[in-house]
Amino acid sequence: MSPFRKIIRFVLPYKKYMALNILFNVLYAIFNVLSVLAFIPLLGILFGKEEKVMSPTKYEGIGKIYKYVSGNLNYKLSQLIDAGGVEQALLYICGLTLILFLGKNIFRYLASYVLSFLQNGCVKDIRNEIYAKFLELPLGYFSDQKKGDLIARTTSDVQEVEVSFLNSFEALVREPLTIVLTLISMLAISVKLTLFVFILLPISGYIISAISKKLKHSALKAQKEMGNTLSILEETIGGLKIIKGFTAEDKAQSKFEKSTYNFYTLMNGVIQRKRLASPTSEFLGTVTIVIILWFGGKLVLGNNSSMQPQEFFGYIGLFYLILNPAKAISAAFYGIQKGNASAQRILEILEAENPIKNKKNATIKEGFNKQVEFKNIWFKYKDEYVLKDFSLKIPKGESVALVGQSGSGKSTLANLLTRFYDVNKGEILIDGVNIKDISKHDLRQLMGIVTQDSILFNDTVYNNISLGTKNTDLEKVTEASNIANAHEFIKDLPEQYNTNIGDSGNMLSGGQKQRLSIARAVLKNPPIMILDEATSALDTESEQLVQTALDKMMENRTSLVIAHRLSTIQKADNIVVLRKGQIVEQGKHQELLDKKGEYFKLVTMQSIN
Known part of the structure; x- marks a missing residue:
């Protein structure tokens, strides 16, 4: 035709x-x-x-x-x-x-x-x-x-x-x-x-x-x-x-x-x-x-x-x-x-084909009860596999940190969990249910995302924080901003929460933009939180403020943390070290230091730097 x-x-x-x-x-x-x-x-x-x-x-x-x-x-x-x-x-x-x-x-x-x-x-x-x-x-x-x-x-x-x-x-x-x-x-x-x-x-x-x-x-x-x-x-x-x-x-x-x-x-x-x-x-x-x-x-x-x-x-x-x-x-x-x-x-x-579709009669899932599991997954963007037979369990309420060199597959795991991409082989399970069987809307409702680059829109502070939440009010937005250590600078803006922050939030500093992103995730109040190198682009003072906000947000919450600065993940319940799409080490911060393996090398290199 x-x-x-x-x-x-x-x-x-x-x-x-x-x-x-x-x-x-x-x-x-x-x-x-x-x-x-x-x-x-x-x-x-x-x-x-x-x-x-x-x-x-x-x-x-x-x-x-x-x-x-x-x-x-x-x-x-x-x-x-x-x-x-x-x-x-x-x-x-x-x-x-x-x-x-x-x-x-x-x-x-x-x-x-x-x-x-x-x-x-x-x-x-x-x-x-x-x-x-x-x-x-x-x-x-x-x-x-x-x-x-x-x-x-x-x-x-x-x-x-x-x-x-x-x-x-x-x-x-x-x-x-x-x-x-x-x-x-x-x-x-x-x-x-x-x-x-x-x-x-x-x-x-x-x-x-x-x-x-x-x-x-x-x-x-x-x-x-x-x-x-x-x-x-x-x-x-x-x-x-x-x-x-x-x-x-x-x-x-x-x-x-x-x-x-x-x-x-x-x-x-x-x-x-x-x-x-x-x-x-x-x-x-x-x-x-x-x-x-x-x-x-x-x-x-x-x-x-x-x-x-x-x-x-x-x-x-x-x-x-x-x-x-x-x-x-x-x-x-x-x-x-x-x-x-x-x-x-x-x-x-x-007419572009969307390979990531909802299945007919997809499961409606409203809560998260047990664990997230990556089960023998393989994934490639083009020709080479980024993840190879990768398996990992994240129990409810625990914080798991992914570390490793660039290209090791850390951010890819976050993109797969949210179904921004689909695995080539294997499966990702939430409470034992394959995420492909859950509607994309319900799946993503379970998750909050804070990325390295604060993605904000040319709109008011209020509308940026309340993005993705319905029937919210100023009191709830202010409460989320307090948890994210953002209220202190918002109240000094010309119109406070009604202040337009410009294209990509360019009227704000890097730390302020990141705290708004955290406030947005806090307001959504999801059971699973994904933090993709949320502090790597910040100066020391901003990092401390943002890290404090992140620690508050992650209390009693299941978290997948992708970390560049290893000093920010010492409290994680499990630190997973990746190399070329495979796990080479995992454990708590002190346990991995005592092993003096891959994680110890990464920490030592950052300390020297």
């Missing part, structure tokens, strides 16, 4: 507006054709070739509708001429034409008016679904993607779909209707001349379609390059301190300019092909008009011709009426080709 057809599903909730748009476009097309047909008797009056019709024309079926309408119009004109002269008939035709043009434009406006609700609704729904997909997809998906490219798909690609697809929708409804009604009118005036036109139009259509063959491919490359440009921009803003510190401004500027130049080159090609559609179709239309004038003129001038001069000029007017819709359809065709590239990029996100 083409990207265009897949995106159309977002139109279905707005079918009411779609139906109204079609109705108003049908009326617009009818009034558009009638506004041209009304000129035929006017031309007859001006040429002095008006037909005297002395009695009304009877209706003889849809096949002779033109004869019925023109006959009765001429009958009315004949009555007016007899009663008040040619001037009165002329005034009547002019008034009728004015009414038809007014109706045509009213229905055109109404069609556009209802279409705006459909367009804006579809864009809103597409963006909402992309965002929901971002929240659903596992962390592994984002490690392979550029942030800027994902942002580009949510912004510029969705905008392109709106411009290319949804604007084309109206053209694909209205313009074919206009063409069909116009062709019916043309057939009614002259079958022979219209059949001649049918031979010419496919030739023009073939030439136009040949121009657009590479448009979709070029548009796709252009949209990808825009994603690359936004990625560079996002990286630059995030790493501005390093760029300036290493005086790498010229290098960063050169990289950005190279990307924008590539986009400039690609978009020039896309836009030029798109803009070629209108002049090409207009020129081909003019060529066709000239040929029709030659062929139709011969028919009118022929001795046995049934076509009157005013009908021939009306016929030319009708053919001109086809040109704009034909150009609009051509532009819509180009737009769809260009929009297909953006739709394809959007669908790559919406």
Whole structure:
């Protein structure tokens, strides 16, 4: 199924507006054709070739509708001429034409008016679904993607779909209707001349379609390059301190300019092909008009011709009426080709497979009673296993610390326990139940997470702490902040708990940000706590404050602590030493020091440092 057809599903909730748009476009097309047909008797009056019709024309079926309408119009004109002269008939035709043009434009406006609700609704729904997909997809998906490219798909690609697809929708409804009604009118005036036109139009259509063959491919490359440009921009803003510190401004500027130049080159090609559609179709239309004038003129001038001069000029007017819709359809065709590239990029996100799914009839688990167990687990991110046949039990209420060199698998264990990733082999059990059998929501409700990098949002202190908890109040938030040693600095902020802390909490120091993260975990009050190097990025004073907060938080709570600074885990019930995804030692702090093994080496190295 083409990207265009897949995106159309977002139109279905707005079918009411779609139906109204079609109705108003049908009326617009009818009034558009009638506004041209009304000129035929006017031309007859001006040429002095008006037909005297002395009695009304009877209706003889849809096949002779033109004869019925023109006959009765001429009958009315004949009555007016007899009663008040040619001037009165002329005034009547002019008034009728004015009414038809007014109706045509009213229905055109109404069609556009209802279409705006459909367009804006579809864009809103597409963006909402992309965002929901971002929240659903596992962390592994984002490690392979550029942030800027994902942002580009949510912004510029969705905008392109709106411009290319949804604007084309109206053209694909209205313009074919206009063409069909116009062709019916043309057939009614002259079958022979219209059949001649049918031979010419496919030739023009073939030439136009040949121009657009590479448009979709070029548009796709252009949209990808825009994603690359936004990625560079996002990286630059995030790493501005390093760029300036290493005086790498010229290098960063050169990289950005190279990307924008590539986009400039690609978009020039896309836009030029798109803009070629209108002049090409207009020129081909003019060529066709000239040929029709030659062929139709011969028919009118022929001795046995049934076509009157005013009908021939009306016929030319009708053919001109086809040109704009034909150009609009051509532009819509180009737009769809260009929009297909953006739709394809959007669908790559919406149709991305999420390997970490809830099982059907997943277990609902509300509490934690016995232990967490890692049972013979194997895991790899790509090719090499990070964890190999790893087993560990964490009884309820105990604190287990994981230590070891970078890459030994410490943070991986935390990511597996929360099901940010799934094990390749083995199983992780909570109270004897495989975590794959527990719904992800219930599983993560059992856990609180404090990471090395304090992840805060551009919002108030209150909203950052209360994230993930429902029906909370200021008293509970303040209580959690006191446990996390955060209340002391919060009360000195300009608006205290209602103070906005800026992008990523940049208005706060590192220690303050970390204490807010701890307060957030305390407020959630989960039975299992995961601390991923929560103090490694702090100075000594901040570390002491944060460590005191952590000690309060971990009292009588099951904790998995990933530690870089070994001084922070001396009170742990069990210290597990990892090397290359396997346990090499485990025990209490003093026991491991007495062994003078791997743990002793790590402590000694940190003491020397």
